[in-house]
Amino acid sequence: MINELLGIQYNIEKARLDGKVQNIASYINETTLKAIHKKMDGNKAKGIDKVAKEDYSVNLEANVENLVKRMKSGSYKSEPIRRVYIPKDGSNKMRPLGISCYEDKLVENIIAQILTMIYEPKFFNESFGFRPNRSCHQAVKEIIENVQHHKVSYIVEADIKGFFDNVDHDWLIKFLEHDIADKKFIEIIKKFLKAGIMEDGKYLESDKGTPQGNGASPILANVYLHYVLDYWFEVKIKRQCKGEAYLIRYCDDFVCCFQNKWEAEGFYHKLIVRFKEFGLELALEKTKILEFGRFARQNRAKQGLSKPETFDFLGFTFYCSLNRDKRFFRCKVKTSKKKFRSKVKTMKEWVKNNRIMPLGELFKKINQKLRGHYQYYGVTDNTRGVKSYQSVVKWLLFKWLNKRSQRRSYTIDTFYNGLLKTFPLLEPQIKVSLFY
Numbered sequence: 001m002i003n004e005l006l007g008i009q010y011n012i013e014k015a016r017l018d019g020k021v022q023n024i025a026s027y028i029n030e031t032t033l034k035a036i037h038k039k040m041d042g043n044k045a046k047g048i049d050k051v052a053k054e055d056y057s058v059n060l061e062a063n064v065e066n067l068v069k070r071m072k073s074g075s076y077k078s079e080p081i082r083r084v085y086i087p088k089d090g091s092n093k094m095r096p097l098g099i100s101c102y103e104d105k106l107v108e109n110i111i112a113q114i115l116t117m118i119y120e121p122k123f124f125n126e127s128f129g130f131r132p133n134r135s136c137h138q139a140v141k142e143i144i145e146n147v148q149h150h151k152v153s154y155i156v157e158a159d160i161k162g163f164f165d166n167v168d169h170d171w172l173i174k175f176l177e178h179d180i181a182d183k184k185f186i187e188i189i190k191k192f193l194k195a196g197i198m199e200d201g202k203y204l205e206s207d208k209g210t211p212q213g214n215g216a217s218p219i220l221a222n223v224y225l226h227y228v229l230d231y232w233f234e235v236k237i238k239r240q241c242k243g244e245a246y247l248i249r250y251c252d253d254f255v256c257c258f259q260n261k262w263e264a265e266g267f268y269h270k271l272i273v274r275f276k277e278f279g280l281e282l283a284l285e286k287t288k289i290l291e292f293g294r295f296a297r298q299n300r301a302k303q304g305l306s307k308p309e310t311f312d313f314l315g316f317t318f319y320c321s322l323n324r325d326k327r328f329f330r331c332k333v334k335t336s337k338k339k340f341r342s343k344v345k346t347m348k349e350w351v352k353n354n355r356i357m358p359l360g361e362l363f364k365k366i367n368q369k370l371r372g373h374y375q376y377y378g379v380t381d382n383t384r385g386v387k388s389y390q391s392v393v394k395w396l397l398f399k400w401l402n403k404r405s406q407r408r409s410y411t412i413d414t415f416y417n418g419l420l421k422t423f424p425l426l427e428p429q430i431k432v433s434l435f436y
Contacts, residue, residue: 019181020178020179020180020181021118021179021180021181021182022180022181022182023182024114024118024180024182024185025071025182025184025185025188027110027114028068028071028107028110028111028114028185028188029068030064030065030068032110033064033067033068033106033107033110034060034064036106036109036110036113037053037056037057037060037064037106040053040105040106040109041053042054044099044105045084045099046082046099046102047079047081047082047099047100047101047102047104047105048079048080048082048101048198049079049101049102049103051101051102051103052102053102055102056102056103063103067103067106067107071107071188074184074187076107076188076191077191077195078100078101078104078107078191078192078195079100079101079103079104079195080195080196080197080198080203081098081099081100081195081196081197081198081206081211081213081214082098082099082100082197082198082199083096083097083098083099083197083198083199083204083211084096084097084099085097095212096165096211096212097211097212097213098197098211098212098213098214098217099213100192100213100214100215104192104195105215107188107192108192108214108215108216109215109216111185111188111189111215111216112215112216112218112219114185115216115219115220115223116131116132116219118179118180119179119219119222119223119226120132122179122226123222123226123230124226124230124231124234124247126142126230126233126234126246126247126248126249127222127225127226127230127249127250128142128248128249128250129218129222129249129250129251129252129253130218130219130221130222130251131222136250136314136315136376137379137432137434139248139249139250139313139314140313140314140316140333140379140434141434141435142248143248143255143257143313143318143331144318144331144333144434146246146248146257147257147292147293147294147318147331148294148329148330148331150244150246150257150259151243151244151259152244152246152257152258152259152292152293152294153258153259153260153261153291153292153293153294153295153296153299154257154258154259154260154261154264154289154290154291154292154293155255155256155257155258155264155289155290155292155293155311156255156256156257156258156264156267156268156271156287156288156289157255157286157287157288157289157290157311157312157313158254158255158256158271158282158286158287159253159282159283159286159287160252160275160280160281160282160283161280161281161282161283162281163221163252163280164209164210164211164212164217164221164252165208165209166208166209166279166280166281167208167209167210167220167221167224167279168208168278168279169190169193169194169207169208171224171228171278171279172193172210172220172223172224173186173189173190175223175224175226175227176189176223178227189216189220192214192216193206193210194206194207197211208279218251221251221252222251224278225249225251225252228274228275228278228280229247229249229254229274230247230249232274233245233247233256234247237267237270241258241259241260241263242260242263243258243259243260243263244257244258244259245257245258245259245263245267248313250313250314253313253314255311255313261289261291264289265289268287268289288311290308290309290311291308291309292308292309292311292318292320293308293320293329293331294329296308296320297320307320308320312336312338315335315336315339315376315377316333316334316335316336316339316377316379316382317333317334317335317336317337318331318332318333319331319332319333319334320332321381330381332380332381333379333380333381333382333434334381334382334384334385335377335382335385335386335388335389340385340388340389343373343389344389344392344396347369347392347393347396348396350369351366351393351396351397351400352400355400355401355403355404356404359419359423360423363423363425366393366397366425367425367426370389370390370393370425370426371426373386373389374386374426374428374429374431375431375432377389378428378429378430378431378432379430379431379432379433379434380430380432380433380434380435381434382430383428383430386428386429386430387428389428390425390426390427390428393425394416394420394425397415398410398412398415401415401419
């Protein structure tokens with residue numbers, strides 16, 4: 001596998017001199033596919049073929065050999081994706097998720113690896129989602145850095161309506177062909193884009209979109225928005241601005257920072273037109289321009305307005321504040337109300353459905369969930385947020401453990417000074433510093 005990756009890397013380096021990357025379909029072979037198979041999670045949901053990793057392993061050599069043979073001859077065809085719906089965080093709506101057949105998952109994942117190697121050198125620093133060694137916390141840090149240390153006074157908070165369902169296939173292929181000359185490789189991508197969807201036993205054609213759940217979907221989304229948004233912002237919008245301008249994007253979520261109000265407003269109107277050209281649409285009810293930054297509090301006070309508005313990004317609410325001695329401006333974050341309610345609702349359902357579990361096991365599972373919550377939301381300035389979450393979890397446990405039987409099991413005293421002493425909950429912790 002290492003030799004195969006080195007070969008791809010050589011092709012990419014050569015392409016920097018000659019133009020487009022060539023001869024990369026050949027790297028989808030027995031060696032790379034078996035390496036991907038080895039790393040696959042055996043507990044993942046099955047596609048319409050109902051084949052799991054364990055099933056495919058029975059005749060692995062023959063299965064992989066047959067798959068490569070079909071890919072070389074051009075007879076390989078992606079099977080339709082099984083569509084399921086899962087609850088959407090902070091909403092009563094359901095989010096569509098695409099589950100590919102096992103063999104297609106192998107192909108999607110190796111394609112994702114190859115595309116990542118090709119596009120990582122091309123992507124801008126402002127893009128953080130689904131990229132190696134990058135995280136949500138880094139995107140949050142970048143916004144704080146821009147607001148605190150640069151001339152930022154206005155924020156454009158934007159939301160793309162149904163991005164993954166509306167990616168234009170023709171434009172996506174044009175973007176890929178701009179950098180990749182291997183027609184066979186491009187043809188494989190076309191096949192799984194056009195594979196279609198199976199929902200409730202009915203076949204639906206897929207003439208646009210990249211289903212969430214597809215192994216290559218995140219990198220394809222990044223390629224699409226690299227050309228539609230990032231590149232356009234860097235080479236056109238920023239150069240036309242007289243003041244400072246910054247873009248921070250995490251997959252299809254993004255925030256733009258501007259020094260001048262009129263340039264923020266101009267960008268907003270241009271963005272609507274730009275997205276329309278590429279088959280995308282802004283969710284106007286979730287997109288707004290707000291005064292935010294070092295001078296926002298002073299400017300709004302002079303105009304007799306209330307304190308600066310806040311905005312949400314990646315589960316956090318950003319707000320204007322001061323440091324401890326009230327001398328310097330600080331851009332701070334806290335858990336967004338929407339995400340907090342969503343996390344509480346999820347925890348409530350889990351405790352309610354698992355309250356009959358043995359107490360030792362129950363508290364072990366709860367602490368695992370708390371640890372995950374602290375690892376994400378335990379950031380600088382959000383101590384109150386993670387403490388509030390732990391307090392709510394305690395109350396939920398008190399409520400539902402008292403409904404394990406017809407008789408009340410615990411009083412306030414026996415719960416807090418008895419049970420929680422025997423099975424202590426993990427204490428809130430700040431895990432991530434948002435200072436550079």
